[in-house]
Amino acid sequence: MRASLIQIAVDPDESVEARRVRAASLVVAQRRADLVVLPELWPVGAFAYTAFEAEAEPLEGPTHEAMAKAAAEAGVWLHAGSFVERADDGTLYNTSLVFSPDGERTAAYRKIHRFGFDQGEAVMMGAGEELVTVALPDTTLGLATCYDLRFPEQFRGLVDAGAETLVVAAGWPERRRSHWTLLAQARAVENQAYVLAVGTAGTHGDIQQAGHSIVVDPWGEVLAQAGADEEVLTVDLDPDKVRATRDQFPALKDRRLGLTSPL
Numbered sequence: 001m002r003a004s005l006i007q008i009a010v011d012p013d014e015s016v017e018a019r020r021v022r023a024a025s026l027v028v029a030q031r032r033a034d035l036v037v038l039p040e041l042w043p044v045g046a047f048a049y050t051a052f053e054a055e056a057e058p059l060e061g062p063t064h065e066a067m068a069k070a071a072a073e074a075g076v077w078l079h080a081g082s083f084v085e086r087a088d089d090g091t092l093y094n095t096s097l098v099f100s101p102d103g104e105r106t107a108a109y110r111k112i113h114r115f116g117f118d119q120g121e122a123v124m125m126g127a128g129e130e131l132v133t134v135a136l137p138d139t140t141l142g143l144a145t146c147y148d149l150r151f152p153e154q155f156r157g158l159v160d161a162g163a164e165t166l167v168v169a170a171g172w173p174e175r176r177r178s179h180w181t182l183l184a185q186a187r188a189v190e191n192q193a194y195v196l197a198v199g200t201a202g203t204h205g206d207i208q209q210a211g212h213s214i215v216v217d218p219w220g221e222v223l224a225q226a227g228a229d230e231e232v233l234t235v236d237l238d239p240d241k242v243r244a245t246r247d248q249f250p251a252l253k254d255r256r257l258g259l260t261s262p263l
């Protein structure tokens, strides 16, 4: 199974519409891949908080339309990264979309853990409430977005729901790049799953992006890592490796659930 991670550059001097057109053509160029993945909030920029309101779209808005078309034209499974969704009640969400090779939407995932503590996304957006997995012919994807990477219980929930390939769409800052690499490897090792983590390049909201998208195998080995600039990272995955790792080193079976504290 070939996966291509598109580490697109997000800079304020390019319009959202121009970037949408460019992202679609980058997807269409990945015709030889089975799965293509874009990062978090690439239309507007994950830290471009002041643009969230103006650039919010309905679920089936222009980003949905462009990405459905690109998936069908390339004939690939497409995790289209996330965009700012405006729900019918007006609430904004950081929402990821997945399309099948015929351009049908198969999943929408609203980011569960909002970043910013008492500001930015954490106060401007609603929180997703549902774990989302997507069954592909060769593997099951478990979806997560950026800050979610810091919450292992979300990933365990995805694994319990059948996930074998954990996809993290992010807009991770350069300042915490060491956490990005470490956490991607940790989520792979503890869940005995592939981790495909794709970030953005460029600078938005004055936050320099780390790039360094990364693919980690179920044993925790880094199969490939991008640099800081715009880049497409292409990797061949062996879905049987998840089953083999879980059979040969069955740590997931030794979980002790329901422990209580005497305090």
Ligand SMILES: NC(=O)CCC(=O)C(=O)O
Residues within 6 Å of the ligand: 040, 046, 114, 115, 145, 146, 147, 148, 150, 170, 171, 172, 173, 176, 179
């Ligand atoms: N967009 C995000 O969720 C940023 C997360 C981040 O910067 C961090 O966890 O560190």
